[in-house]
Each structure stands twice: as structure tokens, then as C-alpha cells.
Amino acid sequence: DGGITQSPKYLFRKEGQNVTLSCEQNLNHDAMYWYRQDPGQGLRLIYYSQIVNDFQKGDIAEGYSVSREKKESFPLTVTSAQKNPTAFYLCASSDPNTDTQYFGPGTRLTVL
């Protein structure tokens, strides 16, 4: 999991503002994922990308957008349309041989 970085670690946003969370990996993985985790809850899939320039909606994509212009990078934008954006956001990539997922340290987003 040391091959995935997320920034920033903590992020504060005012209501009505868009914010972009960074995710970078140097594991040479094709597939990358964004999850949302609320306190005491499991992981809910927001978006995933299996290859550069392609991505699909997960279970809770509304109010979020992504891009995948480079293999190493999969940024997530939390838009003002997301009604309850305060959460812990986790980025992951997967090993194509085992489908094991490697997670970044996460970004805690708080909307003020």
C-alpha cells in the first residue's frame, strides 16, 4: 500500500465549493478505485477506472466526478451537488494477477 499517495490528508470545504482529491500510484496498476467511508460504515464505491481514459460509475457516483488522463493518477472531484460530502475518502488500485486492492492513506473531507 506504500505505492499509493493521497493528498491532502485533511480537507475543509465550505458548502457550495467543488474540491478535488488527489490520488497517485506508482504500482503500474491499470485499475483504480474511489471509495467513500462514513463513521462505522463499510466501503462504498464511487467510481472506478480499469484503464486510462476510461472510468465507470460505482454505487454512489452522484455528486462526484473523476478523470483518468494518466495511468498513475485518478483524481476525484467532490462537487457542490453532493449533498453530504463529509466523509473519509479512500483511493485504491488493484493487482491484475490477484485482484488484491492496495489503498492510499485516505483524505478526510469536512464541509463547514
Add this chain to the structure above:
Amino acid sequence: GQQVMQIPQYQHVQEGEDFTTYCNSSTTLSNIQWYKQRPGGHPVFLIQLVKSGEVKKQKRLTFQFGEAKKNSSLHITATQTTDVGTYFCAAPSAGGTSYGKLTFGQGTILTVHP
């Protein structure tokens, strides 16, 4: 779609007691994975089970895959305070493993009282 049910949601134990979390699927799984998330941290891969009836051990942790490949369990013997965290099971979302997308169980939050 694929659903993976995990129980219990919470487990509080005294240090030295055993702990078990269970994961169940309505469909046959090609494999199942287990992850641990320490408080304030991120999920970390523990193990993958592939074969029917497979049992794997990592020190005090024992992982089992059911004969029908629809359920799995994680058992911790003689818990320690370092075992505190949330344990997740996860299974491939799309029948096979070609896409890497996983469905995670809700997780079991383990608290260990010294």
C-alpha cells in the same frame, strides 16, 4: 448485484479472548479476500482464499473458505490490543476476477479491552 453480508457488526472482547467474524454470499465466489483497517487508518490486505474448504493461518489468525465457496470466516485466537480495528471481507463483484472490482462486507469492528 453481488452482496456480501458480514457479521457481527461490532465485537467487544477482553484481551485474551477469541474473536470470529463471518462473511456470507448468496452466490458462489471465485475467491474471497480479507482486509484489516486500524482506527484512523486505511484497509490493508491480509489474505486471499481461493480453494473450496481452504484454511490458512497467519500466526493467531485463521482464515477459512467454505466448501461451497459461499462463506468465509476469520478467527483470532487470544486477542491482543494490537488486533483492534475493522475487519472486512471482500469478493469479486463480477463473477470472475478479470475486472478487479470488489464488493466489501460491512466490516466487523473489533474492540479489545486490556
